[in-house]
Amino acid sequence: MIDAEILERHNRQREAAHRRDLEYLAERLARSGIALEVVLDELATFEVALPTWAMAAGGTRFGRFPIPGEPRTIFEKLEDAAVIHQLTRATPRVSPHFPWDVVDDWAALRAHAEALGLGFDAVNSNTFQDQPGQPHSYKLGSLSHADPAVRRQAIAHNLQVVAWGQELGSTALTVWLADGSNYPGQMHLRRSFERVQESLAEIYAALPEGWRMLIEYKPYEPAFYATVIQDWGSALLLAQALGERAQCLVDLGHHLPNTNIELIVARLIGVGKLGGFHFNDAKYGDDDLTAGSIKPYQLFLVFNELVDAAREGVPGFRPAYMIDQSHNVKDPIEALLQTVDHLQRAYARALLVDREALSHYQETGDVLMAERTLRAAFETDVGPLVAEVRRRRGGALDPVLAFRESGYRQQKARERSTPATAQAPGYA
Ligand SMILES: [Mn+2]
Numbered sequence: 001m002i003d004a005e006i007l008e009r010h011n012r013q014r015e016a017a018h019r020r021d022l023e024y025l026a027e028r029l030a031r032s033g034i035a036l037e038v039v040l041d042e043l044a045t046f047e048v049a050l051p052t053w054a055m056a057a058g059g060t061r062f063g064r065f066p067i068p069g070e071p072r073t074i075f076e077k078l079e080d081a082a083v084i085h086q087l088t089r090a091t092p093r094v095s096p097h098f099p100w101d102v103v104d105d106w107a108a109l110r111a112h113a114e115a116l117g118l119g120f121d122a123v124n125s126n127t128f129q130d131q132p133g134q135p136h137s138y139k140l141g142s143l144s145h146a147d148p149a150v151r152r153q154a155i156a157h158n159l160q161v162v163a164w165g166q167e168l169g170s171t172a173l174t175v176w177l178a179d180g181s182n183y184p185g186q187m188h189l190r191r192s193f194e195r196v197q198e199s200l201a202e203i204y205a206a207l208p209e210g211w212r213m214l215i216e217y218k219p220y221e222p223a224f225y226a227t228v229i230q231d232w233g234s235a236l237l238l239a240q241a242l243g244e245r246a247q248c249l250v251d252l253g254h255h256l257p258n259t260n261i262e263l264i265v266a267r268l269i270g271v272g273k274l275g276g277f278h279f280n281d282a283k284y285g286d287d288d289l290t291a292g293s294i295k296p297y298q299l300f301l302v303f304n305e306l307v308d309a310a311r312e313g314v315p316g317f318r319p320a321y322m323i324d325q326s327h328n329v330k331d332p333i334e335a336l337l338q339t340v341d342h343l344q345r346a347y348a349r350a351l352l353v354d355r356e357a358l359s360h361y362q363e364t365g366d367v368l369m370a371e372r373t374l375r376a377a378f379e380t381d382v383g384p385l386v387a388e389v390r391r392r393r394g395g396a397l398d399p400v401l402a403f404r405e406s407g408y409r410q411q412k413a414r415e416r417s418t419p420a421t422a423q424a425p426g427y428a
Contacts, residue, residue, distance in 0.1 A: 001079075001082055001083060001086055001116070002083055002086055002087070002402070002403070002406040002408055003406065006402070006405055006406050007086070007087070007396055007402055007406075009405075010396055010397065010398070010401070010402040010405055011391060011396065011397050011402075014397045014398065015391075015397070018384065018387055018388070018391070018397055021383070021384040022036075022384040022385075022387075022388050024384075025380075025381070025382075025384045025385065028380075029352070032352075032354065033354075034352060036385075039348065039351050039352065039385060040385065040388060040389055040392070042351055043344065043347060043348050043351060043385060043386065043389045044389050044392070044393065046090055046321075046343070046344055046347050047090055047091070047092060047093070047321065048090060048091055048279065048321040048322065048323060048340060048343055049091065049093040049094060049095045049121035049122070049320070049321065049322040049323065050081045050084060050085075050091050050093070050094045050095065050323060050336060051094070051095050051097070051322065051323055051324055051325070052074060052077045052078075052081075052094055052095065052096050052097055052100070052101050053097050053100060054323065054324070054325050054326065054327060054332055054335075054336065055070070055071050055076075055077040055080045055081065055332055055333075055336075056070040056071055056072075056077070056332060057070055057327060057328065057332060058288070058325075058326030058327050058328045058332075059326070059328060060328060064328075065328070065329075067331060067332075067409075068409075068413035068416075068417075069409045069410070069411075069412035069413030069414075069415075069416050070332065070412075070416070071412075071416070072416060074096070074101045074103060074109065075109070075112055076412075076416065077094070077101075078094065078109075078112055078113055078116055078118060079116065080332070080333055080412075081094045081116075081118055082116035082117060082118055083333060083403070083408055084333060084336050084337055084340070084399075085117065085118065086395070087337060087390075087395050087396040087399035087402055087403060088337060088340045088341070088344075088390060088395050088396075088399055089389075089390055089393035089394060089395035090340050090344065090390075090395075091336075091340060092117065092118060092119060093118065093119045093120055093121040094113070094118060094119075094120060094121065095120070095121040095122050095123070095124065095174075095322050096120060096123055096124065096164075096165075096168065096170075097123075097124040097126060098123060098124065098125060098126060098160075098161045098164055099126060099131055100126070102164065106164065106167035106168065107167075109167075109168065110167065110168055110169065113168075119169060120165070120168040120169055120170045121170065121172070121320060121322060122165075122170060122171075122172035122173065122174045122214060122276070122320055122322065123161050123162070123164065123165035123168070123170045123172070123173055123174070124161070124173075124174045124176070125157055125158045125161040125173065125174075125175055126157075127142030127143065127154045127157060127158075127177065127178070127179075128142070128176070128177070128178035128222070134153065135149075135153065136149055136150040136153045137150075138150070138154070138178075140186075140187075141179040141180075141187070141192070141228075142154035142177060142178075142179055143155065143158075143175075143177055143179060143195065143196045143199035143200065144177070144179040144187075144192040144193070144195045144196045144199070144228045145179075145195070146195075151195065151199050154199065155199050155202050155203055158173065158175065158203045159203060159206055161173060162203075162206070162207065162208065162211070166208060171210050171211050171212065172211060172212045172213070172214055172275075172276075172320060173203070173207070173211065173212075173213050173214065174214040174216060174249055174276075174322075175200065175203075175213065175214070175215055175216065176216035176218065176249075176251075177196065177227075177228060177229055178222050178223065178227075179192065179196065179223070179227070179228040179229070180192075180220075180222075180223020180225070180226050180227035180228050180230070181223055181225050181226045182223060182224050182225050183225055184225060186225070187226065187228075189226060192228050193228055193234070196228050196229065196238070197237075197238055197241055197242075200213070200215070200238060200242060200246075201241075201242060204242045204243065204245070204246055207245060211245065212245050212246070212247060212275060212320075213239075213242065213245060213246045213247070213275075214247055214248070214249040214275040214276050214320065215229065215235045215238050215239055215246060215247070215248055215249060215275070216229070216235070216248075216249040216251055216254070216278065217229045217230060217231050217232055217234055217235040217248070217249075217251075217254060218230065218251065218254040218286065219231060219254060219255065219256050220285075221285065221286060232248060232250070232264045232267070232268065235248040235249070236248055236268065236271070236273055239273050239275075240271075240273070246275075247268075247272075247273050247274065247275025247276070248268050248273050248274060248275050249275050249276050249277070249278060249320075250264065250265060250268070250274070250276070250277050250278070251277070251278035251280070251286075251324055252277070252278065252279055252280050252281060252282065252291070252299075252302070253278075253280045253281070253282040253285070253286040253287060253288055253289075253324070254278075254286060255282075257284065261298060261302060262298065262301040262302045262304070262305050265302055265305045265306070266305050269305065269306075269309045269314055269317060272314075272315065272316045272317075274309075274317070274319050275319060275320060276319045276320030276321065276322060277319060277320070277321055277322060278322055278323070278324030279291040279299075279321065279322065279323050279324070279325075279339065279343060280323065280324050280325045281293045281294040281295060281299070282294065288324065288325045288326035289325065290325065290330070290335055290338055290339050290342065291323065291325070291339045291342050291343055291346075292339075292342030292343070292345070292346060293342070296342070296346070297378060299342070299343075299346040300346045300349050300350060300377075300378050301374075302346070303346040303347050303349070303350035304350045304353060304374065304377075306319070306347075306350065307347070307350040307351055307353065308355065311355060321343075323336065323339055323340075323343075325339065331409060333403060333408070333409065334400050334403060334404075337399040337400050337403060338400060340399070341386060341399065341400075344386040344389070345382050345383070345386055348382035348385045348386055349377050349378050349380060349382055350377065352376075352377040352380055352382070353373065353374060353377040354373055354376070354377070357369075357373050358370055358373045358374065361373060
């Protein structure tokens, strides 16, 4: 964690300017009939889970450039996650990935997280790579594999992941499958989907009380011809066939270029099947860039649908918000601090949309004014709003700068200079 004095000094130095910015914004919003305090209260409810796999430098198939001080174990990843929560006050949970995050002592891991003020969000299974010593290979698929023995192994892994998740207090399983084919003829298109559905049904039937299954789709990669769960339609078919506790997970990077993602979000909300998000951004494919870095207007339009559904009180609407990014050139902690800020800004802007006016313009066919209503909210500088929410909850006015002022990374570069030999808990 960062020294509380450093954080206090950071906020003190910026407080006067921040107050002036906030007063100006409050006055502007009041002119539009929006109460600052109401927006602040709603904004303070926003929480997003951090991915354990994004705490260290990512890489591409060409290479990886590690940074000094990056975490070597799940225990160290949690330490870094705690710093992000300390500065943003919006990331109280982490989403683990198994078997990457498997430990010998689950009670120790849970206690470590609790001591850091963290809990666990959805657990992720992994049947997209082979693990040392596993009897069957996933080279040609897992839950869709033609060989029932491979399917059984993949089902057993998912059940094991759920059991590990129970140890940590998680209540959701995210399934993303790499299953698919690289060449026409390689895989029976219909039967492979049926086999996935049958396999998922076995996992679904074994879900503990209160658990949800989140089904993630992706158009291509690593399967370059046909992916079994390639789009929201496929994920929705599976979720509907499985039952009420199965829902779809929208990873913003898992769409072909120019796809209208907010429309997909609206469709899934409409049928009660929006389970959650993996936030990130993309220019071309599954680029795993910082959320809101490439298409901020799209991110706002997605949040506009979410706020619209929340305001309307759509039954069963409680999507799980998670981040799924790969930080290849930015410091991962800084990139995640920036991501949380971008998400909060998108949410804040969506909260400012004059929904009554928008509805009126939609009903009366005033295209220009309807669009202008959305843009007015999008173009509002909501920086002071998100900073104020952080300040009130004990976070930093400017998380990235506070992080840099703290010298946390340099300190970890000294402490984490030797390769980890064991996943020994770093807490006492
Ligand atoms: Mn994802």
